Amino acid sequence: MALTDSAIRNTKSGERDIWLTEKSRRGEARLTLRITSGGAKIFYLRYTNSSGKRELIRLGHYDREGKKGLTLKAAGEQAATLKLLYQQGIKDLKKHIEQEERRRQEEEERKHTGTFESLLDAYEENLEGRVSKSDVSNIIRNHVREAFPDLCKRPASQITPGDIREILARLIEQGKGRTASKLRSFLLAAFNQAIRSKFDPTTSIQSTGFLIxxxxxxxxxxxxxxxxxxxxxxxxxxLVFYHGVLLENRGSALHEGLLVALYLGGQRISQLFRLRPENIDLGSSVLTLYDPKGRRHQARPHVLPVTDPVRAILERRLQLNDEWIFSSHGKKPVHPDSGTKLVSQISGGRYSMGDIRRTCETFLGDTQIMRDLAASKDLRAQIQSHGLNGIQDRHYDRNLYLHDKRRVLEAWAKRLQGSGGGHE
Known part of the structure; x- marks a missing residue:
């Protein structure tokens, strides 16, 4: 029966399915309508595949108004696209459609997993557990994700040097050159990680979609x-004034943490604030920090002596039974940013946390301050855990320098306490 709107309207459903088919030449694909015994009217394209088997491709339900389904004209247009493929020699239309849909889905997935934003996600995920992760995440969020949302949606493989220049130029124009320099190093590392991870069997980063x-x-x-x-x-x-302010506020996890950092010769607060009870051995008078700086897969233990003023603070804080030694509420360590802000408040912005660390190293080697107990450059490096990445330091020199560290840091604490800063 011919396929027209009037034929569709006048054909009543029966006990078996009724098929209305458009007129066409033999061997051509045809638009056909199936009227089921339940009254449903469904469009199909009927054709013969390469094996000589007749097949149907469902197009959709019939609706004369086109509101809840396809009009005859719309169904004809869909069928015309498939007929053209059939005429061009694609006889297995259903298989072809399935392959195209699979390819489209893979392309969409590739675009999603391979975006600039997903590359940044992978980079930040790889920093998990490192003290620098918070700083990296904040800078990337503020100056890439939020500042350039459209750029983040693009495939990472399409990011150009010009795009990177635009990101960095905005920061430099705002007078944030140091932040721009940091961000450049983060982005350089993120792209390098994605490139390397394709060939690195030890990495957990999945980057096959980046195509960089x-x-x-x-x-x-x-x-x-x-x-x-x-x-x-x-x-x-x-320095004596700074020490005195911290002493006046003993009892605060933040102030006591900064005091310990000072007494121990200018330790990095990002490491010290993550000190746990199990990292302290008061019986042996030592504590262990973990230094993740540099290209290390595992943080390097940094063992320090527990001097008398440090012991007094640790004993008091261990009695709190908190998960972290320097914690305001027991569950989370004090954030390094809090220390940075406090130093700025004490100094009125005249010096920073990094300046205090530098000052400690300078005075530890000053014979006028330390007299005959002034520390050598190598010993100061051991105390502050920096510059220890050579082959000898990594593999051969197992001497923890504990005796020398203790001797110098005991004298350092006495020097600070004897300068009008008070006593523990």
Whole structure:
């Protein structure tokens, strides 16, 4: 029976399915309508595949108004597209459609998993457990994810040096050259990680969707002009004042943490604030920090002596039975940013946490301050856990320098306490 709107309207359903088919030449694909015994009217394209078997491709329900289904005209247009493929020699239409849909889904998945944003996600995920993760995440969120949302949706393989330049230029124009320099190093590392991970059997990063051939960040200048070494050191008077303010506020996890950092020769607060009870052995008078800096898969233990003023603080804080030694509420450690802000408040913005660490190293080697107990450059490096990445330090030199560290840090604490800063 011919396929027209009037034929469809006038054909009543029966006990068996009724088929209305458009007129066409033999061997051509045809648009057909099935009227079921229940009254449903469904469009199909009928054709013969390459094996000579008749097949049907469902197009949709019939609706004369086109509101809840296909009009005859719309069904004819869909059928015309498939007929053209059939005429071009694609006889297995159903198989072809399935393959195209699978390819489309794979392409969509590739676009999703291979976006610039997913590359940043993978990079940040790989930093899990490292003290630098918070700083990295904050800078990337503020200056890439939120500042360039459309760029984040693009495939990572389509990010160009010009895009990277635009990201960094915005920061430099805002007078944030140091942040721009940091962000450049993060982005350089993120793209390098994605490139390497395709061939690195030890990595857990899945990056097959990125399809990156070269690092677009490498083409941008290193911004070294914003990375000048800082050389601010406190005067002894300033350091004594800083020490005194911390002593006046004993009992606060933040103030006591900064005191311990100072007594131990200027330790990194990002490491010290993550000190746990199990990292302390008061019987042997030692504590262990974990230094993740550099290209290490595992943080390096940094063993330090527990001097008398440090012991007094630790004994008091261990009685709290908190998960972290320096914690305001027991469940989370004090955040390093809190220490940074407090130092700025104490100094009125004249010096920073990094300046205090630098000052400690300077004075530990000063014969006028330490007299005959001034520490050598190598010993100061051992105390502050920096510059210890050579082959000898990594593999052969197992000497923890504990005796020398204890001797110098005991004298250092007495020097601080004997300068009008009070006693523990």
């Amino acid at each position: 051939e070269s690092n677009p960040v490498a083409a941008t200048p290193a911004l070294s002009q914003f990375n000048r070494a800082r050389d601010r050191t406190l005067t002894w008077k300033e």
